[in-house]
């Protein structure tokens with residue numbers, strides 16, 4: 633009798649262990665931004681279709697939770713970890729732990745910094761995202777007009793992408809700040825560095841420190857309002873706003889729209905969030921950058937499968953993470969405005985037309 637129950641218990645344990653086996657674990661930064669819900673949804677569908685057992689976890693803005701998530705996936709026997717770090721450098725410890733457990737580490741969208749324990753980086757071309765903002769804003773400047781008011785906002789300095797986006801924007805905007813086409817109204821450090829094309833990471837960090845939104849809507853709103861309060865009427869009128877993503881762009885746009893001294897504004901964004909596509913249709917946000925998450929998820933799964941079968945994922949370039957050059961194959965991005973929103977967002981099947989009014 634005792635023996636039988638022991639066998640039953642052992643079988644049950646075995647079944648539990650089998651049920652818990654996770655081949656690919658995905659850890660995303662937060663549920664509180666639509667961007668990462670997009671990734672979650674698209675991952676779940678694609679992993680299921682690929683027949684890969686998986687689990688998607690959220691870190692809710694906490695590097696400690698992120699580490700616990702990674703540890704729980706290691707316990708479940710995960711073979712490949714897809715990690716989008718909350719904080720690039722803080723995530724190094726979790727990546728190291730995964731590496732020690734023999735897990736392949738794929739850095740997803742955001743680069744895990746300051747560790748050699750990153751096997752691959754799946755990403756969009758983030759420098760091009762920033763360059764797209766710069767090009768868009770520049771295209772709205774009347775030919776030859778100098779002294780246009782420029783407001784710069786950036787992402788969280790704990791996110792390596794904030795630097796890449798800014799780098800791309802600076803590449804395009806800096807020569808036009810240097811020649812007086814734009815005057816930066818909300819960053820004394822950007823003004824001080826206006827003649828310098830290639831900024832060091834510390835110089836970038838200085839400007840990001842002044843202009844950061846922390847990827848947070850209310851921080852973005854508060855900073856925009858504070859900037860508007862300290863800017864005189866003569867430096868408003870038509871304004872050009874380099875905003876780092878859709879969530880913060882809507883918050884900043886609302887603040888600028890509410891200022892009676894702002895007669896017209898152009899504002900950038902990224903992620904093609906549903907709410908921002910509606911803002912674009914309504915003329916409240918000028919552009920967004922569509923980063924097709926379906927492609928990113930596909931690339932991540934292809935890389936994960938390569939690792940599962942002992943192969944090496946395709947590489948077209950590398951990104952230095954402060955410790956090593958991480959192999960990567962960045963994905964192209966698309967600028968979306970009112971003019972091409974139908975084609976790029978609706979006709980491409982990214983979002984259904986029924987999500988919007990006034991198309």
Ligand code: BGC
Pocket residue numbers: 665667741742787791793794847877878902903
């Ligand atoms: C991502 C953006 C996102 C931002 C805030 C960045 O690392 O690339 O798509 O909007 O983080 O979450």
